[in-house]
Amino acid sequence: MEETSLCVAIVILIMQCCPSLPVTVSTNKQKVEVHEFSDAVLSCMFRTERDQNPRIEWKKKGKDVSFVYFDGHFRGPFEGRASIEGATVTLRRVTQEDAGEYRCEISAPFDSVNLGETNITLKVLVPPNTPTCEIPSSAVTGSAVQLRCRDLQSIPPATYAWYKDNQLMIAPRHANATYLINTHTGVLEFKAVAKEDSGQYSCRASNGVGKPTKCEGRHMTIEDVNITAVVVAVVVVCLALLVCGCGGFLMHRNGFFTPGHRGRSFWISECHGAAHISSQNLNRTEDTSNVNYIPPPQEPQDFKHTQSFML
Template sequence: MFVSVALLILIQSAAVVPVTVTSRSPQVEVHEFSDAELSCEFRTEKDKNPRIEWKKIDKDVSFVFYDGRFVGPFNERAEIEGATVRLRRVTQLDAGKYRCEVSAPQDSITLGETNVTLKVLVPPQTPSCDVPSSALTGSQVELRCKDQHSIPPAVYTWFKNNHPLPIRQPNATYTIDEFSGVLTFQTVSRADTGQYHCEARNGVGPSKSCQGTLMQIDDLNVAAVIAGVVLLCLLVLLCAFGVFYAHRHGYFSRHRGRSFWIPQCHGAAHISSQNLHRTEHAQHSGYSHPPKEDFKHTQSFML
């Protein structure tokens, strides 16, 4: 009797299972323009017709499947079986986090949910390469390579004259960051002259390379630099001598009472300036010459 009661309780408790929602593949990775399956499986306690909703979780939450139909950009390119959704020809816009929600109002626990993350893989694209056409020996030079579109991000290999440059090599005159794609020469020499190109790869599709570019390393022309410095010094000295000569000969003298400088001939200008000063002095002292007619009249009167 006791065993029968216990067995009956066990059977009833096993039948009473509240709504549960799970996914066979919480992390989904597919190539761009292929199909993606977002798995969602559920069990309910009593409700035989639960409500199923799919949402995409970005900065804002948007509906994917709502009220029995797909909405927005998922309309006409998605299908659902049970609660599992299949998206056709996914792109980078489809990548992100999705949530499957199952609502069972008749159950003791009315809501269950699970998350599925979709990652859309993109093969390498032709990288952009920045290779200087020339440089001087002893200078620091950087060569850059970048693929902006590959997912996961690409790693990079540099080639010189179609031969790969080892990332780690003893006594190497360069360093390579395979993740950023930067090749750095701390001090280039003429031996670094050559044709350089870069290859991007990420394991999703075939690797891609940029077109090779010739980098020419030239020696610094010390003689030309010295000659240029000497010529510059001579020009500075010549200009200084010209300014001194002009100042010495009065080409930059200034009239008193004027607010600007005027060049003038040395002799005539000096005499004119003296006459002007005498006239100004006489006016300030109050003295003035008598009119010419009055002077003649006085002279004749005294005679």
């Protein structure tokens, strides 16, 4: 009897001395990747010390923390398209708006440590769309040309490959190559195009999600430069500029650019000259007439008073 009492006392003492286990929360997959419009499972498992009915909350992190599951109901955009089993949430037909970081929180008020949480990252994969291709229709031999290909919606980002006349262009690895291909930016660059670079070009985008997509092929024509025609055109332009410059100088020198036009100035100057000559001739005539004319002598008159009487 004494031995039984001793064992019970030891068990009670051990229970009182041993630390209590707090609430624990875990997940079997912290990074979840699913294709767009498929279902995503966000696992959350927990264990409590005493509380048999803990509170379960799901939150989504972002600029602001928003509730996904709270007080036994889904909130906002998750309402009607999500389900929960235990603490594991299943989101149906996920889109890019669903991608982000989620947090599962378990609250057990009766436990010594009454809160536990775990984080899960959801990544929604998007297959490549038809890429946008920028292909010039023509170029001149010897010029630098860039062809561009881009798809901004694929997740993860797409890589690119170029085709000429439906034949895959191999990205060169030596420095003396006539063209370069950047598989990450989608740029096909020619340092100096030649006649043989003419052809139909297209670009393919792929990211390992879904099928690769290709833009519609476009033809690029490389044209030669007519050196003779360019030289003749330059000479003609220079001659035209020289003639115009000399003509303008002569016209300016002759007064065509002075107010009143040259013809008017000419006539005015001629009229002034004629008037001046006429004035000089008139003055000369007057002077001559004055020299040749001798006024008749005048007899002296006696202004004495005389009286005349009529008899």
